[in-house]
Amino acid sequence: MNLHRLAANARQPRxxxxxxxxxxxxxxxxxxxxxxxxxxxxxxxPPTASSPAQPPTVVQPPLLPEPEPKAPVAVEYPKTLAAxxxxxxxxxxxxxxxxxxxxxxxxxxxxxxxxxxRIEPRNAFLWHEIASTHLSLQHxxxxxxxxxxxxxxxxxxxWLEAENWRLIASARRLALDTPGAEAAxxxxxxxxxxIAASAP
Amino acid sequence: xxxxxxxxxxWLLIGLAISVSVGVVAFxxxxxxxxxxxxxxxxxxxxxxxxxxxxxxxxxYPGAPITVPDLRRELDRLGYRLSDELSGPGTYQxxxxxxxxxxxxxxxxxxxxxxxxxxxxxxxxGLTAIRAMGSDRSIDLLRLDPMxxxxxxxxxxxxxxxxxKLDEVPPLLPATLIQVEDRGFEDHFGVSLxxxxxxxxxxxxxxxxxxxxxSTITQQLIKNLFLSNEQSYARKIRxxxxxxxxxxxxxxxxxxxxxxxxxxxxxxxxxxxxGFGLASQFxxxxxxxxxxxxxxxxxxxxxxxxxxxxxRRFPDRVRDRRDLVLxxxxxxxxxxxxxxxxxxxxxxxxQNGKAGGVERYPAFIDLVRRQIKGLYREEDLGxxxxxxxxxxxxxxxxxxxxxxxxxxxxxEKSRQLKTGTLQAAGVVTxxxxxxxxxxxxxxxxxxxxxxxxxxxxxPIGSLAKPFVYLAALADPGRYNLASIVVxxxxxxxxxxxxxxxxxxxxxxLHGAVPLYAALARSYNLPTxxxxxxVGVDRVHDMLQAAGLQEPPRLPSMFLGAINASPLDxxxxxxxxxxxxxxxxxxxxREVMTKDGKxxxxxxxxxxxxxxxxxxxxxxxxxxxxxxxxxxxWAVSVLPAGQTFAxxxxxxxxxxxxxxxxxxGDRVAVVWVGRDDNKPVxxxxxxxxxxxxxxxxxxxxxxxxxxxxPAEVVDAVIDPQTGLLADEGCSGTMIMPFMADALPxxxxxxxxxxxxxPLDWLKDIFR
Numbered sequence: 033m034n035l036h037r038l039a040a041n042a043r044q045p046r047x048x049x050x051x052x053x054x055x056x057x058x059x060x061x062x063x064x065x066x067x068x069x070x071x072x073x074x075x076x077x078p079p080t081a082s083s084p085a086q087p088p089t090v091v092q093p094p095l096l097p098e099p100e101p102k103a104p105v106a107v108e109y110p111k112t113l114a115a116x117x118x119x120x121x122x123x124x125x126x127x128x129x130x131x132x133x134x135x136x137x138x139x140x141x142x143x144x145x146x147x148x149x150r151i152e153p154r155n156a157f158l159w160h161e162i163a164s165t166h167l168s169l170q171h172x173x174x175x176x177x178x179x180x181x182x183x184x185x186x187x188x189x190x191w192l193e194a195e196n197w198r199l200i201a202s203a204r205r206l207a208l209d210t211p212g213a214e215a216a217x218x219x220x221x222x223x224x225x226x227i228a229a230s231a232p
Numbered sequence: 233x234x235x236x237x238x239x240x241x242x243w244l245l246i247g248l249a250i251s252v253s254v255g256v257v258a259f260x261x262x263x264x265x266x267x268x269x270x271x272x273x274x275x276x277x278x279x280x281x282x283x284x285x286x287x288x289x290x291x292x293y294p295g296a297p298i299t300v301p302d303l304r305r306e307l308d309r310l311g312y313r314l315s316d317e318l319s320g321p322g323t324y325q326x327x328x329x330x331x332x333x334x335x336x337x338x339x340x341x342x343x344x345x346x347x348x349x350x351x352x353x354x355x356x357x358g359l360t361a362i363r364a365m366g367s368d369r370s371i372d373l374l375r376l377d378p379m380x381x382x383x384x385x386x387x388x389x390x391x392x393x394x395x396x397k398l399d400e401v402p403p404l405l406p407a408t409l410i411q412v413e414d415r416g417f418e419d420h421f422g423v424s425l426x427x428x429x430x431x432x433x434x435x436x437x438x439x440x441x442x443x444x445x446x447s448t449i450t451q452q453l454i455k456n457l458f459l460s461n462e463q464s465y466a467r468k469i470r471x472x473x474x475x476x477x478x479x480x481x482x483x484x485x486x487x488x489x490x491x492x493x494x495x496x497x498x499x500x501x502x503x504x505x506x507g508f509g510l511a512s513q514f515x516x517x518x519x520x521x522x523x524x525x526x527x528x529x530x531x532x533x534x535x536x537x538x539x540x541x542x543x544r545r546f547p548d549r550v551r552d553r554r555d556l557v558l559x560x561x562x563x564x565x566x567x568x569x570x571x572x573x574x575x576x577x578x579x580x581x582x583q584n585g586k587a588g589g590v591e592r593y594p595a596f597i598d599l600v601r602r603q604i605k606g607l608y609r610e611e612d613l614g615x616x617x618x619x620x621x622x623x624x625x626x627x628x629x630x631x632x633x634x635x636x637x638x639x640x641x642x643x644e645k646s647r648q649l650k651t652g653t654l655q656a657a658g659v660v661t662x663x664x665x666x667x668x669x670x671x672x673x674x675x676x677x678x679x680x681x682x683x684x685x686x687x688x689x690x691p692i693g694s695l696a697k698p699f700v701y702l703a704a705l706a707d708p709g710r711y712n713l714a715s716i717v718v719x720x721x722x723x724x725x726x727x728x729x730x731x732x733x734x735x736x737x738x739x740x741l742h743g744a745v746p747l748y749a750a751l752a753r754s755y756n757l758p759t760x761x762x763x764x765x766v767g768v769d770r771v772h773d774m775l776q777a778a779g780l781q782e783p784p785r786l787p788s789m790f791l792g793a794i795n796a797s798p799l800d801x802x803x804x805x806x807x808x809x810x811x812x813x814x815x816x817x818x819x820x821r822e823v824m825t826k827d828g829k830x831x832x833x834x835x836x837x838x839x840x841x842x843x844x845x846x847x848x849x850x851x852x853x854x855x856x857x858x859x860x861x862x863x864x865w866a867v868s869v870l871p872a873g874q875t876f877a878x879x880x881x882x883x884x885x886x887x888x889x890x891x892x893x894x895x896g897d898r899v900a901v902v903w904v905g906r907d908d909n910k911p912v913x914x915x916x917x918x919x920x921x922x923x924x925x926x927x928x929x930x931x932x933x934x935x936x937x938x939x940x941p942a943e944v945v946d947a948v949i950d951p952q953t954g955l956l957a958d959e960g961c962s963g964t965m966i967m968p969f970m971a972d973a974l975p976x977x978x979x980x981x982x983x984x985x986x987x988x989p990l991d992w993l994k995d996i997f998r
Binding site: 119120121123124125128132139140142143144146147149150151153154173174177178180181184187188 | 291293294295296341342343372373662663664665667811813822833835836837838839840844896897937939941942
């Protein structure tokens with residue numbers, strides 16, 4: 033496989049890589065990422081095993097494409113299904129689900145959100161709505177799992193991630209897990225600077 | 233005054249008078265008793281109403297990946313008729329540039345969808361526009377009525393029916409029934425003296441063979457409901473009296489309605505088809521109110537004797553009978569002569585083969601039956617007429633069936649096996665939501681026998697390997713995709729004292745190989761090494777977390793000495809496909825009462841049970857299985873530019889050939905083997921993969937979403953050493969790593985590996 037193609041394939045994670053490298057620099061001053069090698073004599077794991085003392089390299093990996101300058105980009109995170117570009121049938125189902133919710137028919141709403149999910153299975157906003165409906169139905173466990181799933185698919189939408197953490201906090205309170213709820217709220221709060229930075 | 237002189241005669245007369253009086257009183261008492269019996273038993277008549285099972289309805293919206301020919305196919309499957317113009321629900325019309333459909337009304341779980349006329353436009357990728365006819369209003373989303381795929385009736389009774397109401401059936405049906413079976417129905421009091429006389433005369437000429445019935449509809453109903461089939465005068469008298477009594481209590485309307493639902497109209501294996509509602513589906517695959525006069529004539533005609541007049545076995549005889557009924561319809565003024573002529577020219581219209589869903593999708597119905605068991609009592613399932621809405625996708629099912637039917641003979645030919653030697657099973661599920669979309673449990677896809685998709689427990693072979701590597705990758709401080717594993721002989725002493733010396737499939741050794749390549753090429757020895765290093769318990773836990781019930785705890789499990797069914801495998805691979813979220817596979821979405829009231833909904837349950845980052849890395853390596861590993865054949869059939877992940881599985885001596893894999897929206901598992909467990913000479917790649925690859929193509933499965941989770945980053949490495957690389961190296965690869973455990977050293981080939989200008993920075997952190 034030639035490098036040019038590899039580089040092209042890797043365009044997506046480029047920014048992430050750059051960010052992580054920066055974080056690594058910042059982090060390793062206090063916590064050197066050392067891993068104790070375990071020599072079983074059977075399996076060779078060279079990257080960490082043979083050089084435990086070496087801190088994570090900060091040398092710029094030359095073959096990864098240059099990260100584009102991440103100056104304060106004025107991108108606001110989409111906050112609704114419509115803003116996130118959901119298709120018309122999904123929006124139609126969202127309207128139905130909202131009506132059901134308004135009528136207190138949460139079970140029906142759940143069915144409608146799940147029908148929408150069959151059309152766009154990896155839509156993080158739909159997963160968030162499913163989480164929120166589970167919460168209305170007092171399903172703490174499903175609310176938390178679905179919110180987690182939403183975050184998994186949020187593709188760096190920090191606003192949605194924070195919403196998910198707030199929802200998880202409510203779910204944990206419902207399950208009488210106060211420390212868990214506080215931890216979730218703290219996670220939500222920790223995302224605020226990133227969200228603020230991205231606001232136009 | 234007449235004096236009776238003889239004392240004997242006098243006594244005789246007195247005796248006679250007494251016996252007559254006693255007889256009359258006894259008869260009256262018996263009648264009262266019989267009357268009570270009729271009332272009680274009729275009131276207690278409970279239709280045996282098996283639960284009706286439906287496939288998932290097809291969602292239609294602009295942008296849906298359903299082409300116009302796909303849609304036509306679906307309409308045909310649902311019994312919609314092509315016609316020159318829309319003529320009522322259940323008809324469609326091909327216009328120059330659009331498909332017009334009169335969509336049937338249907339009561340869905342969440343709403344009642346009215347009958348509507350809709351025009352569809354599409355192109356090669358799917359539907360592009362949907363418009364309500366007559367208004368130019370565009371439609372965002374609608375559903376087709378779902379396909380009725382079967383019934384669930386209790387094992388002790390095989391009576392099946394779909395209940396209809398007299399006011400909702402086409403008026404021609406009861407009118408024809410009366411015309412043919414009982415012309416005096418509206419006027420008689422339960423029995424028809426004219427009918428009895430006519431029958432008596434006819435029977436006398438035929439010499440006592442009681443052929444002619446002479447029974448009214450009421451009598452026939454009594455017989456069907458309460459009496460045996462025994463042919464005796466005693467029973468006949470009892471039947472007539474009960475009919476008269478029934479007419480005193482029950483209206484003509486209700487008697488006719490009961491008859492429409494009770495009458496036996498056919499047999500499907502051991503399933504008895506009762507009532508016109510089900511018979512219409514059974515013979516014509518469409519609802520009663522869409523039947524043409526000729527079809528109504530056929531159903532009324534065969535009520536005389538569904539065995540003798542079985543339209544699938546004796547089409548000529550049934551055609552004569554139908555045409556006779558059409559003639560009677562004309563005689564009675566129910567249809568005009570010109571209509572009769574047109575109708576008599578039409579073919580029987582009986583759907584070929586077994587239209588009944590139980591016979592159609594036996595493996596899937598079997599799964600529904602097992603999942604519904606425990607949710608409802610068996611007697612309710614068999615009698616309450618529940619409507620069960622399932623996850624079955626008839627299109628996916630059809631494609632899975634077609635692949636198995638077409639490819640198995642090719643596989644047999646390729647290995648010079650006798651036709652019929654191989655067996656196969658397959659499962660298709662959705663990645664999110666855990667819905668079972670299709671299932672086949674036998675190469676004879678309609679055969680309701682041993683369901684291999686659920687019940688065949690076979691060793692899964694290399695399908696277990698991804699979980700060994702997942703357990704390793706979940707320990708990112710020690711393992712990553714580039715970790716070098718040495719492929720060298722291993723010998724283990726088992727707890728029972730025996731020796732275990734696994735070999736590679738190709739009986740070769742491959743030296744030092746990176747982890748991802750060991751998985752992609754399905755090397756056994758590196759897998760066992762990694763497995764032993766991370767430990768049997770960790771691998772066991774991964775499999776269990778993915779949804780496998782009670783995996784063993786032995787090193788042989790690394791190479792798949794684990795018995796599982798294709799559905800079990802679909803479950804664990806679904807968890808990988810869904811980024812580590814386990815959703816127990818479901819076949820049922822909703823249950824409604826027979827009147828269309830929602831009863832229960834079965835929401836999928838979700839839980840993250842596997843770590844997302846390591847699952848992403850494992851799936852990345854499983855993409856390499858297809859890209860250059862044991863399954864690279866699939867590249868030739870899968871759509872270009874899309875990425876899929878999967879794993880071949882082969883067991884000792886190639887007794888089982890497996891492939892399990894997924895894209896962005898579908899998981900599919902295929903097993904090929906022999907029932908007698910003899911070697912088939914096919915490894916996973918030569919056997920099951922052939923079916924899987926074409927199946928994923930036919931399903932139009934979407935490729936994987938390649939977005940990495942936040943905790944995963946890419947790095948350029950030298951695959952020879954698993955160390956970081958730069959432009960000094962050749963043959964480098966970009967590979968994902970857990971961000972907190974990136975490789976830290978450069979390979980010898982790298983320029984940066986020599987002392988570089990940034991070394992001062994390293995010194996600061998040291």
